[in-house]
Amino acid sequence: MDTKQAPSSDPLFRWAEIPEKVRRTAPVVHCITNYVTAPWCADIVLAAGAAPIMADEPDEMAEIASIAGALVLNIGTLRHSSLDAMRLAGAAAVRLGRPVVFDPVGAGASRLRTESALEILRDYHPAVVRGNISEILALSGRAGKSRGVDADPGALVSGERLVESVRLAASLAETWGCVVVISGPYDIISDGTRSCAVGGGDPMMTRITGCGCMESALLGAYLAAEPDAWKAAAAVMAMMSLCGRRAACAARGAGEGTASMRIRLLDAVSLFAGEELAGADVKIL
Amino acid sequence: MDTKQAPSSDPLFRWAEIPEKVRRTAPVVHCITNYVTAPWCADIVLAAGAAPIMADEPDEMAEIASIAGALVLNIGTLRHSSLDAMRLAGAAAVRLGRPVVFDPVGAGASRLRTESALEILRDYHPAVVRGNISEILALSGRAGKSRGVDADPGALVSGERLVESVRLAASLAETWGCVVVISGPYDIISDGTRSCAVGGGDPMMTRITGCGCMESALLGAYLAAEPDAWKAAAAVMAMMSLCGRRAACAARGAGEGTASMRIRLLDAVSLFAGEELAGADVKIL
């Protein structure tokens, strides 16, 4: 496996235009998500220049799907009623050819979550699945029980396990026919053929709720603007790594804690310019 | 149509006492609202000195209504179960003579939302209806399909369309028998007879989730303290415009983004003194 630093001139990474395209087109992003991080997800989608709509009453799913450029399904506080909404919205998105992002929060923590996640994977053909390593492993059929909604520290995607994780992502991407994003100290993005790892970021990002949920919501915004799902996903993860590191360094420098870091992260996303992506730590693998 | 700047001595605008009365009486405001902006709505009601109670289990609606000074109905993440709660709470508020504020979030985006909104308008006699121009148009029967929860940019209430928007608000106020507030670059407030436009504010207010929801929640607090619904509504919109502009200018000046602007906005509301209303950009129309 060959790794090289992506030069900002690499044609693969002519992606500076993606964040700008999101701002210019302000796509509507339909999120069926949990009530814990919904406020942050809505805010970050708006900060990125897109228009979030959170709605989960089954009765209006087909209509909401028809005005949205992308659908984000997040099972963070899954209920049977929201699962029904996800089914209807997912079917409508498939019918309309709109990209679906799937965030299998807590997959492995309960049979309901794991089975619902596998059903969504199978029936609504997500363009991107994003989870931490424990969640992705739970869906791959290769893992034991999850520790809730956080990644098992022993399974984290760190430097030495990078190659292994990339192989896993690429293999699942092929099986599931989608882009797989595994979040961690390095974020892995693979569509089976193309893979990259995004470094940077900061451990402080794991100390605020919903960094993963926010990434998934942003994936909806970026996918609505950029048809190449792999590029869109890499751009989201690179932007969040840059903004997260910037926010964490500034917060630490000012003697602040995690809540200020969150505010700074959202601020950074709202001020982000596409050309800054050239500074991201991205390794093509 | 005659327009003049309201002098702070205008008896119509002896409203400096309203924010103070809210703080002094700390009315309980019952909100049946969406889970995306509920945290911000609760916080801003508390910042203004009132006491929010968010509750939406049908079984307790009559009792909660009896301890609340006002009821706020917001259909942001409408579900059939919350609609049932709205019906029971609305009926109790009507029975008890408590003012109802209605925020038809996303009216026009689905049949369920539009029909539910029309039902609420008809059956629970809101004292104030507040929405963006797209939502208000959807309820007026004069509009096509909504673009979700945000206003259609082409229909925004800007300077040149002010007169037209005021006519619309006044006419709907008469039809519906309530105060109509249309939010936008200028906020229009009309009870059919009296109309005013509140300028100021800042475009950054549209880049955080829930500015409209927060205004509606504050309308509940102000209506519970001030029986003249038109004056109460004008005071809320003027306060939010002043606080929003102050927050946005300070955030921009400090190189901050949208999340800091939100924090500064809530801070400004918590520190707001009624006499500052004299500085609002209010045009009597």
Added chain:
Amino acid sequence: MDTKQAPSSDPLFRWAEIPEKVRRTAPVVHCITNYVTAPWCADIVLAAGAAPIMADEPDEMAEIASIAGALVLNIGTLRHSSLDAMRLAGAAAVRLGRPVVFDPVGAGASRLRTESALEILRDYHPAVVRGNISEILALSGRAGKSRGVDADPGALVSGERLVESVRLAASLAETWGCVVVISGPYDIISDGTRSCAVGGGDPMMTRITGCGCMESALLGAYLAAEPDAWKAAAAVMAMMSLCGRRAACAARGAGEGTASMRIRLLDAVSLFAGEELAGADVKIL
């Protein structure tokens, strides 16, 4: 009743290790809570070093309970469906011997809340019950109607009524067989035998939503790490008082309002070191 200032050398207060133990063991805290303060509760649990999981679908309660070190039940936006989830999670926690924290938000405001609260008290044997004086009185059978989710100002635990409040807490602790925490200007913590009052804090803490909810969520984290529930509860209340005062003083000093105070409070919790507990204003009673 004898009162003395707890010297930091008091063996009762060798509690500096509790916050550190929370960080070291990062217990999973299962919260079934309201959607208004859920984002803040999740964030503060994470800030304290534990791992929150918010889940309330009845179907997965037994499994989630099995991976959690503690269960927090909060009836802030109670619905029949979440009550079902609380029953299943409560029964699982009892079966597994995991500590349960109960926050009877708004008890007294509706028959549903009061009756549900009494059922939870009776059937799921909470290790700690935390509420404001109005809520605790409603459960004690000694009070009239609540004013919603906030304490009746006339019943607040202030200096002169301290002795009376401590007697109430101690008597209820004995009746209910648990630690009772009554929040207020002074927080009372009693297990029937041992009682203490925690001063400090700041009135600004009542001007942000969910200070009580956050305390209850933190109680879950601390109880999962410290088997002595009285000590764990005293440590939480002491930490929050210290962090709240620090945040409020800093916010006021900088001319900021309530939203900044909240951010500073969460920051302070994320930066808190156990040894700082020595500076808390704790009176053994």
